[in-house]
Amino acid sequence: MKTVGKIKMGKETEKLRKTVAEFKKVEAQCRTLQGENAKLSKIIETTKDAIFIISSDAKIIYTNPAMDQLFGYKKGALIGKDPTVFNAEEPDSKTFVKNTLEILKKKGYWEGEINNKKKDGTKFTSHVRIRALKNGKGEITSFLSTEQDTTEHNNIKNQLNESVGKLQNVLEETIHAIALTIEKRDLFTAGHQRRVAELASAIAKEMNLPEDKITGIYMAGLLHDIGKINIPAELLMKPSKLNKLEFELIKNHPQVAYDILKEIEFPWPLAKIALQHHERMNGSGYPNGLKSKDIILESRILAVADVVEAMSSARPYRPALGIEKALEEISSKKGLLYDTKVVNTCVNLFKERGFRFK
Numbered sequence: 553m554k555t556v557g558k559i560k561m562g563k564e565t566e567k568l569r570k571t572v573a574e575f576k577k578v579e580a581q582c583r584t585l586q587g588e589n590a591k592l593s594k595i596i597e598t599t600k601d602a603i604f605i606i607s608s609d610a611k612i613i614y615t616n617p618a619m620d621q622l623f624g625y626k627k628g629a630l631i632g633k634d635p636t637v638f639n640a641e642e643p644d645s646k647t648f649v650k651n652t653l654e655i656l657k658k659k660g661y662w663e664g665e666i667n668n669k670k671k672d673g674t675k676f677t678s679h680v681r682i683r684a685l686k687n688g689k690g691e692i693t694s695f696l697s698t699e700q701d702t703t704e705h706n707n708i709k710n711q712l713n714e715s716v717g718k719l720q721n722v723l724e725e726t727i728h729a730i731a732l733t734i735e736k737r738d739l740f741t742a743g744h745q746r747r748v749a750e751l752a753s754a755i756a757k758e759m760n761l762p763e764d765k766i767t768g769i770y771m772a773g774l775l776h777d778i779g780k781i782n783i784p785a786e787l788l789m790k791p792s793k794l795n796k797l798e799f800e801l802i803k804n805h806p807q808v809a810y811d812i813l814k815e816i817e818f819p820w821p822l823a824k825i826a827l828q829h830h831e832r833m834n835g836s837g838y839p840n841g842l843k844s845k846d847i848i849l850e851s852r853i854l855a856v857a858d859v860v861e862a863m864s865s866a867r868p869y870r871p872a873l874g875i876e877k878a879l880e881e882i883s884s885k886k887g888l889l890y891d892t893k894v895v896n897t898c899v900n901l902f903k904e905r906g907f908r909f910k
C-alpha cells in the first residue's frame with residue numbers, strides 16, 4: 553500500500569511540476585507580450601501620424617497626441633464623440649461616415665482623402681487609412697484609423713502642375729514658331745502644316761484617343777515637314793512636276809525631320825511620327841517601306857490628313873483638286889495605302905460632322 557501511495561504521489565508531483573513549468577512559460581509569454589504592447593503604445597503615442605480608434609458602434613474610444621494636436625483638441629476631449637465631429641463633408645457628414653463604416657464591415661479596409669475640420673472650424677484635407685480590428689472569433693470590435701495632413705502636399709502638387717502647364721505652353725509656342733519659320737521658306741504651301749495638324753488632331757479626337765495623344769498628334773502635324781529645311785526653296789516651289797532625282801531628294805525629308813527632332817526630349821514621339829508619315833500600309837511608302845501595324849497610329853493618322861490637305865490645296869505645279877477628290881482618293885485606297893479606320897473617321901468628319909479647314 554505504501555508503494556502504491558508513493559507512486560501516486562510521484563505522479564501528482566510530476567503533474568504539478570509540469571503545470572508550474574507551463575505556467576512559467578505562459579507567464580514569460582505574457583511578459584514578452586506586455587513588453588511588445590508597451591513598445592507599440594510608445595510608438596503610437598510618439599508618432600507624427602494622427603491615430604484614433606472607433607468602436608463598432610461608431611464612437612471614438614482612443615486618440616493619440618498627434619490626433620489631438622492635428623484637430624486642436626485637448627487630450628481625451630474627443631473620447632466618446634461621433635467621428636463626424638471632425639468631418640467636413642457637410643451637409644452629409646453622417647451619411648459619409650455611415651457609408652464608410654458599411655464598406656469597412658464588408659471589406660475590412662478603406663483608404664482615401666477626407667475633407668476635415670479642426671475644432672476652430674479650419675478646414676483641411678487628410679489622407680486616411682482605416683482598418684477593421686477583429687477578435688479571435690473574427691468579429692469586428694473596432695476600427696483603427698491613421699491620418700496624414702495633405703494640405704501642404706496638395707499645395708505643392710498644384711504649384712508643380714501650374715509650372716508644368718506654363719512649360720507646356722512655352723513648348724507649344726516654340727513649336728508654333730518653328731512651324732512658321734519653315735513655312736517662310738515655302739510661301740506657296742504656307743499653312744499646310746497647321747491645317748494638317750488641325751485635321752489630324754480632329755481625326756484623333758473622333759477616334760476617342762487620350763487627350764495627351766491628341767495634343768502630340770497636333771504638335772507632330774505642325775512639325776512633320778521640318779525636314780524640308782534641307783531642300784532648296786526653288787525645288788519646293790518648282791512650277792512643274794519633279795523628275796526622279798528631285799523626287800528622291802524630296803523623299804529624304806522625313807529622315808531629316810527625324811534627325812532634327814530626335815535630339816529634343818518632347819513629351820510626345822514627334823520624331824517617330826514625322827519619320828513615318830509617308831509610310832503606307834502595303835509597304836510602298838518611304839523612307840523605310842514599313843507595313844501596316846509597323847507604322848505607329850499617330851503616323852497613320854497624319855498620313856491621311858497630309859494627303860487630304862495636299863490634294864485639296866493648290867500646288868506650284870497644279871491647281872487645288874478639292875475636298876471631294878481628296879476623300880475619293882483616300883477612300884479608294886483605304887486598307888491598301890491608308891489605315892481603314894482612320895480613313896472612315898476622316899470621311900465622316902467632313903461628310904457628317906461638317907469639318908472644314910480654317
